[in-house]
Amino acid sequence: MVHRNCIDIPHIIKVSRHVHCITYNDCLKAGNWKCEVCLKEINWTCGAYSCSQCPDFAIHMRCATRFGILDVIELESILEDTTDAKAYEVIEEGVITHFIHKNHTLKLEEGGDANGECRRCTACTYPIFSSLFYDCTVCDKFIIHQKCAYLPKKKIDPFYKVSMTLAAYTYDLSLCDACQNYFEGFVYASDNDIIRLDVRCGSITEPFVHEGHPHHSLYVSYSTTDKFCNACGDKAHMVLSCEECGFFLDVKCSILPKMVKHKNDKDHFLSLCYGENTNEQYWCKICEEVLNPKKWFYSCDYCGITFHIKLGIPGL
Known part of the structure; x- marks a missing residue:
């Protein structure tokens, strides 16, 4: 027995919340499955969309094909997602070449101390x-983080749902269309060069996992009303949200580095703290104003000094 509306569902599709194409299966493997969109249970005997490359990823048929989730209906002959192109080539263990600096080899190194x-x-x-x-x-x-070197050359970005290509920075000064900060460095640009994302925002994929909210995945969402970021308290329309508990993270806070250095504490690293449930009063070392300990902030484990996240990183 099949609903009339279910007969014509596409077999292979591309959704905004996953980097690979997903395929409809009449029956999933027996087990406890959870939909990656609505987060509710999937009855494995009724079938769903699943990913051949990610064994735990599955979506209800109706969730996968609803507006805002379904991207492009793929041809049946497509067997793999071509947007996963690598930007680097392995020469030998610990040595690669990168397509933006392809004439020289790059050697893997380990960072030093503070x-x-x-x-x-x-x-x-x-x-x-x-x-x-x-x-x-x-x-x-040319020097590059290992995680930045491994970013794909082409991808579908989760913010505007368009194909983006990684390139070296060639503009005088450009505004990131996701976090609204001016940037240098590499850029993910749309094919028509209208949309530009700095490589930090361009590296975001769905589902997005952040240490500041480790129990649930986050997804890009838009709202006509302002949402308040749980990290900084600022208003935002474009956020990364948790559909289970109403946690919101604006884009600029989602890409904050976990560790920074500041001229006010030259001997130690500052670590990103995800808020503390305390009545103790904290003060920002730079602006000397009261710091809300329930919001995110930077602190030194050795000196005990604290910084607002906006002041801990110059330029943000």
């Missing part, structure tokens, strides 16, 4: 501290 030289990633322009990074073996003009 007192070491501060170098900035060519792609995202954030400092490189203790994280793994690739350094050019020939010149000193």
Whole structure:
């Protein structure tokens, strides 16, 4: 027995909340399945859309084909998602080439301590501290975080649902269409070059997992009414939201670095804190105003000093 409206559903589709194409199956494997859109249980005997590359990913048929979720109906002959193109090529263990700096090889290195030289990633322009990074073996003009080097060359961005291509920064100064901050570094640009995302926002995928809200995944959502970011308290229309508990994170806070350095504490790293449930009064070291400990802030584990997140990172 099949509903008349269910007969013509497409077999292979592309949805905004997953990087791969998903396929409709009349029956899923036996188990406890949860829809990645509505987060409700999926009756595995009734079938659903699932991903062949991500074994735990499944979506109700009606959730996958509803407005705002369904992107493009793919041809039956498409077997893989071509937007997953790699931007790098492995030469040997710990050595790669990147298509933006393809004439020189890059060697994998490990960052130093807080007192070491501060170098900035060519792609995202954030400092490189203790994280793994690739350094050019020939010149000193290209250094990149390992995670930035592994970003795909082409992707469907979750904000505007269009195809984006990774490129080197070639503009005098450009405004990111997601976080509304001016940026340098690499850029994800739409095919018509109308939409530009800095590589930090361009790296966001759905479902989005953040340490500040570890129990549930976040998804891009839009609202005609203002939503208040749980991290900074600012209003925003475009947010990353948790549909289970009403947690909202604006785009600029979702890409905050977990660790920073500041001239007011040159000997130590500052760590991003996701709020504390305390009545203790905190003060920002820079503006000397009261800091809300229930919102996100930067702090030094050694000195005990605290910073507003906007003041902890110059330029934000």
